[in-house]
Amino acid sequence: MRSGCGSCGNSRTWGTRLCLSWGDWTAQIGDPSGRSATRPMLTAEQVRENAATYMAQFFKIVDRDRTETRWQSEWFGDFSLTDVISLTSRFTVAQFLARDDFASRFKANQPIAITELLYPLLQAYDSVAIESDVEFGGTDQMFNLLVGRDLQQMMGQTPQQCFLMPLLPGTDGVQKMSKSLGNYIGIDEPANEIYGKAMSLPDDQIVPYSEYLTDIAEDEIDEMRQALGGSSVNPMELKKRLARELVAQFHDANAAREAEGHFERTVQGRELPEDIAEFALPPSEELADMRLSRLLVDAGLANSAGEARRLIDQGAVQIDGERVNEDSTSGVAAGCVLRAGRRRFVRLV
Incomplete structure (x- = not known):
């Protein structure tokens, strides 16, 4: 399983167990995935701190007791120059410059560090190291995931299946959700914050958020899409349902009801909160x-x-x-x- 934090890796399942590898080693290099500039390098301590916060959120969704955690430094810690040269000999620079973000930066005469060209190779080797069966990633990670498949085949392994997920726009409905841009909804935020941020979404994000982030049935989401397109429903009501669903997932149904009441009093009714x-x-x-x-x-x-x-x-x-x-x-x-x-x-x- 891989997220956008730069600290986690691919997965292997044994029956109903998940092997989760954290990219603590490559996160210190920096990955440009979908970016127009180099991501700054992180220290080992920063990476561990980041990983701890992501783990706390990850295990709100995945069963910790059925997950095995591996650190990427287990196999890269002793990597020698010989290993690096052997790995780089399997691909060409032309293949990597075909990647969209590299190509656009190269055409614009923006710098591309050699370490960045190494990143897809190192991520691909994660798949080899844990013999990954499945790797999840955003659409901006497609190139890296496919390099992993190619490398597994070269190493005599069955290539992993790749599940690509669309990138979720932030609460502004435009840019990719990012903490640095302030357009994010945090998994571990208070119920009132999650509810309020969901209510701030543009109307055209109601369906994508419901589809990507909730267990609302597909036929109901289709009905939402048609109702919004035909202006036969007040978007506020659908947005409230979305907000309740999100709060209930990460808190509980009671917290969702309380968050809705808080929103109606303080935002819609313009009252001050009772517990200010x-x-x-x-x-x-x-x-x-x-x-x-x-x-x-x-x-x-x-x-x-x-x-x-x-x-x-x-x-x-x-x-x-x-x-x-x-x-x-x-x-x-x-x-x-x-x-x-x-x-x-x-x-x-």
Whole structure:
């Protein structure tokens, strides 16, 4: 099984067991898959930290007790230069430059590191090392998965089956879901966040999200598609069902009902949440020199200063119901309610 985190690998099934290999070694190299620039190298410690967070999410879906975990460094840790040369001799540079993202960067005179050309080979060798039967990946990984099949055949193994999955657009409905772009729904996020983010999706993403992420029956999804196309249903109702399905999967049905009630009160009814969090303001002299974007980050209402500035520029930040247009803390005082977007609130104390 392979995800977009750069830390996991392919899989082999024995009966009903899954062998999960984590790409801790190649993640330190960087993979351009679908990118217009080189992905930065990571340290071994960073990779392990990333893998731990992805494992916590992965095992919300897959049974941990029926999964064997392998680390890629088990076979690459002792790889010699002879092994590398032997591996590279099996493919040509022309084959790799035919890959779409490499080809576009080469044509645009953008740099392509030799380490990046090695990445598909190293990923392919994972399939050989664990004798993979099946490898899952996004459509941006098609080239790498097929190299794995070719290498397995060269090594006398039965080539793996490749399951390609469409890339899921983020909550903006345009760009691929990405934490760095802030357009993601996190598996381990609170129920209210998952529900609220699902409700922020563009209407044209209701069907793809229902199809890719839920167990809603295909005939029901077809009915959704027809109803939306014929404008015979309010998209809000279908979006609410999608949001409930997502929350129920990663929390439970009760949490889904509570999240829906919270959304209806705070977003649709414009009420303040009952359990609003509090944030202690810094001393007045420090607050006077603090930009509002910094305050939003410190209060947990934004993940970064960049996201905070975007919210302010979009008019999505309010103090006691009044929009704040300047990136400053004027008007901020104890007792005020600071709001960012539709779902994030803190009471300043």
